[in-house]
Amino acid sequence: MSAPVVLATAARSAALGRPGQRSRKIRVEHPTAIVIFIVPFAVLFTLFYLVPIGYAVYQSLLVIEREGTFGKATEVFGGLTQYILVFQNGPFWASIGRVLSFGVVQVPVMLGLALIFALLLDSPLLRGKRFFRLAFFVPYAVPGVIAAIMWGFLYSPNLSPFTALTSNVSFLSADLVLWAIANVVTWVYVGYNMLIIYSALLAIPTEIYEAARLDGAGQLRIAWSIKIPLIMPAIVLTGIFSIIGTLQLLAEPQVFRSFSSAVTSTFTPNLMVYSTSAIPNVNLAAAFSVVLALATFVLSFSFLKFTQRKEGK
């Protein structure tokens, strides 16, 4: 008995339209209740998570064959053909490299700032904590697309309130636009990450600090030696979500295409998936998606394992 069995049972009873009534009995207490509780989620999860993943993998294994140059197109099994094309695709790897260099800089900066703000909020050094907490969190209420539009205006030399700066530094040039986007992402998400870390800090009982205080430890020492190790799980969580977010960059660069010609249709991996599927070359786009999802999974999973091992030491 395994989860697929549960999912299959769930799917079947949903198909019958009577969730939980005639499902196969597993010998457990309250089987009907369990089925009622799990079926809606299980059906939706299967339909909108498992099936699409399966379908993407299936599509990525097909190739289009034509009879002659203008002949009828048919889809045939092509094995790993699309994946070979993915690995030979220069722009795709360039886009992966671009988001990786983006992530290597942006994620530590963002999480570092979030950690500093959270520690300051948790320290006795500040007045007006409620105000700062709210002010820093407000940008999170701005959707990525809207934030990108706003900053697009702010970066434009003729519209920006900071003309002295924007007329001298062209944030939308090929050299800088990636970091201009990094700033938008940082602006939106610092407060959100700060709140997650801050909540973890609030969960630490204050008694823990008392001994350190008696020993004469200052705020900095307490933060470094007691607080940070205790909130490591929260930092890891924000780290994983940030890694996923970085590899999935789409809305911000897509918006910046209307402000800067330096952002091409192959700027980030997700933009590539989008433009490839619009050509349309669905099979290659599916292969891109699969590689990208795998990369995300491997990267966030190994980050999780890596930090857990370090913690254990």
Added chain:
Amino acid sequence: MSPITESPAPARSAKRTAAASSTPTGPKESPLSRISAMTVMLVFTLYFLVPIWWLFVAGTKSSSQFTSTNPLWFADFNLIQNITNLVAYRDGVFLKWMLNSALYAGAGALLATLFAGMTGYALAKYRFPGRELLFNIVLGGVLVPATALALPLFLIFSQVSLTNTFWAVFLPSLVSPFGVYLTRIFAAASVPDELIEAARLDGAGEVRTFFTVSVRLMFPALVTVFLFQFVAIWNNFFLPLIMLRDEALFPVTLGLYAWNSQVNQIPELRGYVLIGALLSIIPLIVLFLLLQRFWRSGLGAGSVK
């Protein structure tokens, strides 16, 4: 991300806040460190708020004054006029977008929270074969980015001719693996088995116990899941971008994006994009303010190890 066995965060954070406010600050903190801490925070307050201030000021200006006056201060106050113009433009398509967003995100997040809450609760409170495997599959789902699913979802929906419909954006939003993760942890920590037993002895069925007793205890986690999902749907861009062609179905993000990419051909759209962006931020801010208390306590529960 192992299952959590500690007591729930809200109770402790409440205790903590009370303790923090009653304890006078120790002698350790020098004026210098206080000043530098305040300086750091004030500088970053500017960084976070000036763009929004600019957007607000820009929203109050007529298009002629937009470029000719100080960008960070008011000229003639045209906010109401601008909003009226925006709402009237193209038969009120902007209002339609706002309503669409509210419907996608509101109804979507509500149902997603219900489904995730029930599943998380079942995973925490019942023993059945395959429970851990199911939980692990869902945990894997937390790591699968929504954008990676958008393209295959589009392909599947076009097979069944459901692209460019309300359902194409709404149905996939009903799944929240993170919600299952969070509610399971929270239910395990905050719904005592004894209470469920007591409800059973009183003759309440399992489902009724869940809706009358357990839901109340899980409330902070459920609010958190709702907010997470609401924000995720409200901000979702790729799925509507790829699914929808009909402007009447757009959420506000996609609508403003579409306008913004036409600014070069239709310059008057620039003003509408700005005032529209300003208005589109307000619902989320209001929601955060209203649900702030629950939202923060629930956040902690997800990150405690």
